Amino acid sequence: MQHDYFPRYEPKTAVGRWFDSRLPLTRLMYDSFVAYPVPRNLNYFYTFGGILSVMLVVQIVTGVVLAMHYVPHEDFAFDSIEHIMRDVNYGWLLRYIHSNGASMFFLAAYIHIFRGLYFGSYKEPREILWILGVVIFLLMIATAFFGYVLPWGQMSFWAATVITNLFSAIPLVGENIVTWLLGGFAVGQPTLNRFYSLHYLLPFMIAGVVALHVWALHVTGQTNPTGIEVKSKQDVVPFTPHATIKDAFAMTVFLILFAWFVFYLPNYLGHADNYQKADPLVTPAHIVPEWYLLPFYAVLRAVPSKLLGVVLMFGSIAVLFILPWLDTSRVRSANYRPLYRQFFWIFVAVCIGLGYLGAKPAEGGYVIAARILTTYYFAHFFLILPLLGLFENPRPRPASIADSVLKPADEVSGAPAAAGGVAAPETRG
Amino acid sequence: MTQSTTADLGADAPDAETEATRRDFLLIATGAFAAVGAAAAVWPFIHQMNPDASALALSSIEVDISSIEEGQAITVMWQGKPVAIRYRTAAEMEEARATPVDDLADPVARNDNLDPAAPASDENRSVPGREQWLIMLKVCTHLGCIPLDEAGDYGGWFCPCHGSHYDTAGRIRIGPAPENMAIPPFEFLDETFVRIG
Numbered sequence: 001m002q003h004d005y006f007p008r009y010e011p012k013t014a015v016g017r018w019f020d021s022r023l024p025l026t027r028l029m030y031d032s033f034v035a036y037p038v039p040r041n042l043n044y045f046y047t048f049g050g051i052l053s054v055m056l057v058v059q060i061v062t063g064v065v066l067a068m069h070y071v072p073h074e075d076f077a078f079d080s081i082e083h084i085m086r087d088v089n090y091g092w093l094l095r096y097i098h099s100n101g102a103s104m105f106f107l108a109a110y111i112h113i114f115r116g117l118y119f120g121s122y123k124e125p126r127e128i129l130w131i132l133g134v135v136i137f138l139l140m141i142a143t144a145f146f147g148y149v150l151p152w153g154q155m156s157f158w159a160a161t162v163i164t165n166l167f168s169a170i171p172l173v174g175e176n177i178v179t180w181l182l183g184g185f186a187v188g189q190p191t192l193n194r195f196y197s198l199h200y201l202l203p204f205m206i207a208g209v210v211a212l213h214v215w216a217l218h219v220t221g222q223t224n225p226t227g228i229e230v231k232s233k234q235d236v237v238p239f240t241p242h243a244t245i246k247d248a249f250a251m252t253v254f255l256i257l258f259a260w261f262v263f264y265l266p267n268y269l270g271h272a273d274n275y276q277k278a279d280p281l282v283t284p285a286h287i288v289p290e291w292y293l294l295p296f297y298a299v300l301r302a303v304p305s306k307l308l309g310v311v312l313m314f315g316s317i318a319v320l321f322i323l324p325w326l327d328t329s330r331v332r333s334a335n336y337r338p339l340y341r342q343f344f345w346i347f348v349a350v351c352i353g354l355g356y357l358g359a360k361p362a363e364g365g366y367v368i369a370a371r372i373l374t375t376y377y378f379a380h381f382f383l384i385l386p387l388l389g390l391f392e393n394p395r396p397r398p399a400s401i402a403d404s405v406l407k408p409a410d411e412v413s414g415a416p417a418a419a420g421g422v423a424a425p426e427t428r429g
Numbered sequence: 430m431t432q433s434t435t436a437d438l439g440a441d442a443p444d445a446e447t448e449a450t451r452r453d454f455l456l457i458a459t460g461a462f463a464a465v466g467a468a469a470a471v472w473p474f475i476h477q478m479n480p481d482a483s484a485l486a487l488s489s490i491e492v493d494i495s496s497i498e499e500g501q502a503i504t505v506m507w508q509g510k511p512v513a514i515r516y517r518t519a520a521e522m523e524e525a526r527a528t529p530v531d532d533l534a535d536p537v538a539r540n541d542n543l544d545p546a547a548p549a550s551d552e553n554r555s556v557p558g559r560e561q562w563l564i565m566l567k568v569c570t571h572l573g574c575i576p577l578d579e580a581g582d583y584g585g586w587f588c589p590c591h592g593s594h595y596d597t598a599g600r601i602r603i604g605p606a607p608e609n610m611a612i613p614p615f616e617f618l619d620e621t622f623v624r625i626g
Binding site: 158165166181281284305306363 | 572
């Protein structure tokens, strides 16, 4: 995005000038988060990038201090968690923030991803930005999985067993890969120890890819609910104070929800089985992953073949990598795509339905329903999206972002006149 | 090497594009050497994740089976995995034998004591003369859960994770598991002891 709509960084002191000519760090921050122009019509769905950054920091900070008390050993890991809960000062708070923080992190990520799907944020020229986001999502899943194993409860142990065994579906070398991942012939001490190491490593890799994600974002500029690119200074407002304050407000509301879980429902999203110590001889009667992975688990179980099930489960995420080339429509925002808008909400319902089925036992009608929804999931990407772009008649779009905000009667049907620049009328998600 | 001016380079350019020079050779040789070196340096970092010497040292166990009565089973740990040692009843063996191999989802015996291609007949799931003993890794071949004993549609094992049913010879009958449960290498030392591994 063009960067000269608002005054750039000017060092005001001699020290500032001295520093700026040697390391322009302040300049980078100022130009990226103060003078940076953002579309004036961003709604609250566009605040989740900021919320996700905060969640990453929350998880890293609580994780680093929990690591000061946790013991990654098969004989002591489970007890060290209880030690954190009962003996360590504020250990209960730190652990509940960290464990519920993972759920909140995924909640925010899913809203962020579906925001992108609705407003067509993945389309040219933002393909790399989108792909980096999918990479972050994959790293998040890996990190959450490694973290879930560390308490060494029954769910931890059997999640580790089931997920590592997914790789045994690979022809020829599958069994060797599983042994290599586990460091033995079954989940045990070497497995726990290496998962702890990787759980500590991956968040910093996420932070690195987030930096690339933000960089790519600042090259192309943000999308907005109209899907029309910024054309003039009329279309934008400076990041600070407009986006900063809006992000801060959304973050506060989000943190209230987070705090509600931490203080009133700290174990609501977990499983009682995980307060039983890992037992390699007994698999719990009903093993399920955490809620944020249930849709993928439903896909895995919907397929009667082991290899195909694993392929489709990974494929259900991998398809997002090629999404920018599957959607043939030139119109970005679903606000101007009457058919896509409906299919979008059907897709949301299908994803939630798969999540529901992932939590149910794999039998009878649940399996049949999971097969239907899995088929629809892939049809959405490989059939509906490519065809919609060819057959859909998009609604007329406003000439510019400023037009959509300042002349609501022209294009924005049924919305009240916009009161201010930033408060866009199209906040209906 | 020669010192070139800009004019020299311009004059040499057609030759440099078409002919391989000593410089090209050195560049490729250096690059190849560096690639091999990098690959060699990566190997220790990969191989350290494989089972270590202490894990491999636990590769065989001896089990006392003298106290197991007909219809009973015990579970022992071998290489971190549960091994079922089951003294099968005549009815269980009869049921397993009555099943044609053609009806099985996995027609291969998966018995480490036999030829890898041996068919999955009931006899091939045990050893000659001691067919009543089923010694088997009690690990579901789908994703590694521990199946429940004497459960499922075929009276053998049932995996609660993803619904695989095994018969009384531990062979997969219905469900997502691709293979019969594995028979580890074992040997009867005498009437009392069996060595697994």
